[in-house]
Amino acid sequence: MSTSEFDKYKVDHLFLLIGENLLPNYVAANLLVNKDGTAYFVHTADTEIQAKRLQTELKGLKAIELLTLNDYESDAYYIQKEIRAKLESIKSGKIGLNYTGGTKAMSAHAYRTLFYEETKDKTYRQRADIIFSYLDPRRLEMCIDREDNDRIRLKIKPDTLPVELVTIFQLHGLELKQKPTQQVKLPKLATELANVLKEESKSKQWFDWFHNVFREQAYRKKSNGGGDWKSETSLIDVSTSLDKLPKEIVVAFQQEKFLINENELSLQQVQKTGSFQKNKHFCELLDGLWLEHYVLEQVKNIAAKHLIEDYGMNFKIVLTGTPGFQFDVAFTRGYQLFAISCTTTGKRDLCKSKLFEAYLRARQMGGDEARVALICCSNEPDTLKAEIFASTNDKKIAVFGREHLINLSEKIDEWITQVDREAK
Incomplete structure (x- = not known):
């Protein structure tokens, strides 16, 4: 992992606002906390579970403290009181706030509390050397606020912080029914x-x-x-x-x-x-699972070129009280999630259903940075994509149809390259 660009912006004490999606917090904690520093997870009663889950996943940090706001996530006085009390206990070291997560009220009042410090004569002045930051999901950049109201943009490249797929699932408290496979059959x-x-x-x-x-x-x-x-x-x-x-x-x-x-x-x-371990597995492969294996092979063909370190297929997710859901093929590029839904049908309604499910779940797990594609046997992938865009207003969805099957590696390659262009 190469984080040299981030070194001058690392802090000894980083306050992180905890929301529903922990991936931005995970990225910020890994990139902005010094080796012997402390991360403070500012959470509410509703996000206490998420804060504890993040604490478990951040094995590389030596010190993590949970700072609860209880049910006062919109109470300016309470937010400032709790954060100020923690600040008074910090005797030395550089301080920072990453305000990507949490509610708008939490961001505003946490920023205000950390921006000003009380002097001996009970007046307030701007806190020296504090680092304010947030994650820009569209550009895949960590943004550092500057005093002149400008910002420094640090590109998070794929090799800056590789995140495994299982880590993303675990950050959301999701359990896999079985270990995903990276082995392509036939x-x-x-x-x-x-x-x-x-x-x-x-x-x-x-x-x-x-x-x-x-x-x-x-x-x-x-x-x-x-x-x-x-x-x-x-x-x-x-x-x-x-x-x-x-x-x-x-x-x-x-x-x-x-x-x-x-x-x-x-x-x-x-x-x-x-x-095959069982003949049933061979039957399932002929019944359409072969397409997932084929897609996985195409991803593997371009993995080195695009610095894709983690990939797999058949991610079956357990959800209590429901059938759960599945990512057919998925990979991470840095911390960015790419989810691919596969179907051998060309029927429009079934294709749309598959794509919508993948889209909703990928955004839930990977945030705005997540990218989704459908690979199907439609003869009209462009019109299908246009119809999906009309419902989601998301131009970043990709649809590959029957005509693209034979040169799929090339098409996935172009898709990833296009994602890079959009992030610039």
């Missing part, structure tokens, strides 16, 4: 499927085979609707003809040694290769 097959889906005629061949041939043998429907894949003992007997499949997919199956009689897919053969 990349060659996924690539061939992407090639096939870019052409509507071959795409129809694939879906007709999957739903009307393979799924008919491997899926168990329930009388009251719904269903699931058959048991492992039943799946091992599934063997289906590939006569109606595009040749590219047949060759891909053959290369993975999944075939018998040169033109017949056998789940017993799949099991013998050891590619």
